[in-house]
Amino acid sequence: MVKDNKSYIYDYFSKQNMEKMLTAFHKSTGLRVQLTNAEGDELFSAGEQAPFCAEFEKRIPIKDSCKKQHMNACIQAIKWGETYIFNCSAGLCHIVCPILYKNTIMGSVIAGPFLLDEPDSELLTDLEKKYKLNTNSLVKLSSDLFEINEVSPEMAEQYSRLLYYLIGSFSYGSREIMFYNKNKAYQQARIGETIHQFKSGGATEIIEYDYAREKKFLSTVRDGDIAEAKKQLNELLAHILLFENHDIDRIRVRLGELYTGISRAAINRGADINSILEINCKAVDALYSTRSFEDMFQTMQENLESYLSDTYFISKKENQSIKRAVDYITQNYGEDISLEDVADHIQINPSYLCVLFKKNIGMTFSHFLNKIRIDKAKQLLENTEYSVMEIAVACGFSDQSYFTKVFKKYTGVTPKKYR
Numbered sequence: 001m002v003k004d005n006k007s008y009i010y011d012y013f014s015k016q017n018m019e020k021m022l023t024a025f026h027k028s029t030g031l032r033v034q035l036t037n038a039e040g041d042e043l044f045s046a047g048e049q050a051p052f053c054a055e056f057e058k059r060i061p062i063k064d065s066c067k068k069q070h071m072n073a074c075i076q077a078i079k080w081g082e083t084y085i086f087n088c089s090a091g092l093c094h095i096v097c098p099i100l101y102k103n104t105i106m107g108s109v110i111a112g113p114f115l116l117d118e119p120d121s122e123l124l125t126d127l128e129k130k131y132k133l134n135t136n137s138l139v140k141l142s143s144d145l146f147e148i149n150e151v152s153p154e155m156a157e158q159y160s161r162l163l164y165y166l167i168g169s170f171s172y173g174s175r176e177i178m179f180y181n182k183n184k185a186y187q188q189a190r191i192g193e194t195i196h197q198f199k200s201g202g203a204t205e206i207i208e209y210d211y212a213r214e215k216k217f218l219s220t221v222r223d224g225d226i227a228e229a230k231k232q233l234n235e236l237l238a239h240i241l242l243f244e245n246h247d248i249d250r251i252r253v254r255l256g257e258l259y260t261g262i263s264r265a266a267i268n269r270g271a272d273i274n275s276i277l278e279i280n281c282k283a284v285d286a287l288y289s290t291r292s293f294e295d296m297f298q299t300m301q302e303n304l305e306s307y308l309s310d311t312y313f314i315s316k317k318e319n320q321s322i323k324r325a326v327d328y329i330t331q332n333y334g335e336d337i338s339l340e341d342v343a344d345h346i347q348i349n350p351s352y353l354c355v356l357f358k359k360n361i362g363m364t365f366s367h368f369l370n371k372i373r374i375d376k377a378k379q380l381l382e383n384t385e386y387s388v389m390e391i392a393v394a395c396g397f398s399d400q401s402y403f404t405k406v407f408k409k410y411t412g413v414t415p416k417k418y419r
Contacts, residue, residue, distance in 0.1 A: 009037055009106040021166055022046050029159050030149055037107045040067035050113055052144035056090045059131055064089045074098050074108040083160040091123045095160045097167045111163055114149040188294055194238035209243050221265040226308050227378055230301055237297050251293050259283050266307040279306050321348055322356045333372045334396045339365045374410045381419045388415045
C-alpha cells in the first residue's frame with residue numbers, strides 16, 4: 001500500500017529530526033542522501049547532486065528515470081528485508097532504505113551515487129551504446145565521472161548498515177517489517193536448500209510422510225529449545241512442501257495438524273491450557289487467511305516462539321500480570337528497560353513484580369531479561385551477517401564487552417565462537 005500525498009511522511013515522523021539525521025549521515029560519509037515520498041518525489045536532500053547525474057538525467061528516457069529506479073529498488077529492499085545496494089542505469093551504486101509505517105510505504109532514503117572501484121571507460125562505452133550518446137555528452141560525462149566518490153565494498157556495506165539503523169531509530173515499524181521480511185527470505189532459502197539436498201540425492205518426490213521427523217521436532221518443542229526447534233521446523237516444512245506437491249490447500253491442512261501437535265507438546269511441558277488454546281485459535285485463523293505458503297511458514301516460525309514462551313506460566317490469576325510483563329519485555333528487549341519501567345507499564349509495584357518473576361518463572365527479572373536478549377542474539381548470530389557490536393546494540397546491550405560476558409555466561413562460549 002502506498003500513500004500519494006507528497007509530504008504525508010511528515011504526518012508520522014518529525015521533519016526536523018529526520019533532516020538532522022540525514023544531514024549527519026551525509027557529513028559523516030560524504031555521500032549525498034535524499035528523502036523521498038512513496039512516489040519517489042524528493043522531499044529533502046543533504047549534499048549537492050553530482051554533475052554526472054544531472055547531465056545523465058537529460059539523456060535517458062522516462063522509463064529509465066532515476067525516480068523509477070529508486071522506487072523499484074525500494075520495493076526490492078522491502079522484499080529482502082534489508083537496505084539494498086543497487087546499480088542505477090548509469091552503472092553507479094546507491095543505497096536505498098525504505099520507510100514503512102503499519103505495512104505502508106511512506107517513502108525511502110537513497111544514499112549515493114558512489115563507485116566501488118576506479119572509474120572504468122567501459123561504463124561510458126556501454127552507456128554510449130545503450131542511449132546513443134553523442135560525443136559532447138560523452139566528453140562531459142567522462143569528466144564528471146571522476147568526481148564520483150569511490151567507496152570500498154566493505155565500507156559500502158557499513159554505510160548500508162548505518163543507514164538501516166538510523167532509519168530504524170525513528171521508524172520502529174520499518175525495522176519490524178524489514179526484520180520480518182529478512183527472516184522470511186532466510187527461511188525460504190533454508191527450505192530451498194533442504195529441497196535441493198533432497199533432489200540432489202536422486203529423489204524427485206516423497207512417497208510417504210516422515211512422521212519420525214515430525215516426532216523429533218515435537219520432542220524438541222517439549223524440551224523448549226527454540227533455536228533447534230526452528231531449524232527442525234524449516235526441514236519439516238520443506239518436507240511438507242514436497243510431500244503435498246506445493247498444493248496450498250493440502251499444506252494448510254497439514255500445518256493445522258502440526259499446530260495441534262505443537263499445542264499438545266507445549267501443554268505437556270507445563271503451559272497453561274487456556275493460553276495455548278488461544279494462541280492455537282489465532283494461529284489457525286491466520287493460517288486460513290494467508291494466501292501464500294511462504295507467509296504461512298514464516299507465521300508458523302513466529303507462533304512457535306509464542307507456544308514456547310507460554311510454557312513459563314502455570315494457571316494462576318496473578319500470572320496475567322507476569323504474562324503482560326513478559327510480553328512487554330519480548331517486545332522491547334532491544335531498548336534500555338528496567339524492572340521499574342516494566343512495573344510502571346503494567347501498573348504494579350516493582351517489588352511485587354520482582355516477587356512474581358521469582359515465584360512463577362523461577363528466575364529474577366534481570367536473569368529473564370538477559371535470557372530473552374541472549375536468545376534473540378543467538379538467532380541474529382545464526383541468521384544474519386551483522387557484526388557482534390551491531391547485534392549487541394540490537395539486543396539492548398550498549399557495551400560489546402558486557403554483551404560478550406553475558407553471552408558467555410548463558411551459552412558457555414563467546415558470540416564469535418558461537419557463530
